[in-house]
Amino acid sequence: VTEAPVPTQNQHPEPGNGQAPPQRTPQVVESEEDEDEELTLKYGAKHVIMLFVPVTLCMVVVVATIKSVSFYTQNDGQRLIYTPFPEDTDTIGQRALNSVLNATIMISVIIVMTMVLVLLYKYRCYRVIQGWLFLSSLLLLFFFSFIYLKEVFKTYNVAMDWITLAVIVWNFGVVGMICIHWKGPLRLQQAYLIMISALMALVFIKYLPEWTAWLILAVISVYDLLAVLCPKGPLRILVETAQERNEPIFPALIYSSTMVWLVNMADTGLGHRPMTRKNSTEAPITQVESQSLALGPAPLSPPEDDGGFTPNWMGHQEHQLGPLQSTDETRREIQQLPSARPPVMDDDDEERGVKLGLGDFIFYSMLVGKASAAASGDWNTTLASFVAILIGLCLTLLLLAIFKKALPALPISIFFGLVFYFATDNLVRPFMDQLALHQFYI
């Protein structure tokens, strides 16, 4: 889900009668709306660029790793326990069936996790959720980065001793935890979020077999769409509950392009970090899109967002693997529930940034990574899917600006990405190959 800053529509404090804006004279409303629209569009372009950079960075990291470190493209025969059916079967039919089954299992896991989260939230088990998220980010920051470093060192044939490695991983992890869950410089926080999204995407790329991965991407986009926009979607329920209670949910992992120190948030009982932005609007805009994979005990919770848009939900869960064949998987759950906005901040204009859930980052990078990791992967397909995703993101943000409520960020981008990937892979690439073969330049 992407969230965009809400325009100044509701900024004006109501006069004593507490009437809603629509009850003002039509003239006033009109000019206000015009102003608002202008403001919206004016902020739109800048924020789109602000989101392009991190998404691009994340994808660049993932693609660079895939191309250089062969570990992530090796098929070790290991699979996640969520995708028990192997894909190296004899017949295509069998393979298709297996991947469909795998995708179904994943999606049901995600749905279950979302439900659990909604229930937990409804019954006010905040501590559980927070602990969950904390553990999840812990796993991600320490364990996965450890594996990543190991593979990078192996690839570049560098000797590394345990002591130095311990210091590096320890520093990286601890500062990461502090930055994400407490306070830290904005840039560093953004950098960490990008890095953990990339790590997560790499894990998915390695451990999800080909057809399953594509299927999952498609199904998740559909689920995203449904969960955010349907009235009975779990995320919607979550959002509405949060709205009723007038409180921010929990710190989530949402990438925000700007952060405003929210003084009073620190006093809330949930003990949230002051990561959220203060929004000048008073009407909460909430749409939470959750993609949660309930795998383990620790989803990462999104920071509260009282900005305009709701970020994507991403469910992270750690999954403890006992037997040798499975591996840990973490999914992060990012929820964003808007809360009632505190009173207006004057200089809020520059501070409005756009928010994008980490789940979005992860799936975008996963798509591009898979495109470059595929057996026939060459730069054409990778670039094509990359461009497609950015276009999708642009469109999503445009829609965001128009509709002014939280929207799922996955469907459009993933749809474009998939279309472009398969089209390029099957149509453009052979064409270009033939052209090069015959030395025919167009």
Place this chain on the structure above:
Amino acid sequence: MNLERLPNEEKLTLCRKYYFGNVYNVCVWGFAFLPFLWLVNVVWFFKEAFVKPTYTEQLQIKTYVKCSGLGFLLWVAVLTTWITIFQHFRAEWGEVGDYLSFTIPLGIP
């Protein structure tokens, strides 16, 4: 986090906490092998401590930034020395070298 938004005392507290590396005011983690934390402290609060016009808490922030900087440099020196020693003598140490190694390069003794 936007530093400008914070009132001055909060900045001081934040700087101090980053120095000590603790979150809840008691233990002294920053000394717990976290040069990166100190680096972040230095970079983040550098402008506050040295560039901005003076205010009451600035002196303390300056102290913390300086101490963090010193600590970080010390750590860098120690680590560089150790890494140089290790890389140079790894082959010669035989078993101990292998035991210490996390990844062993292929094709090089």
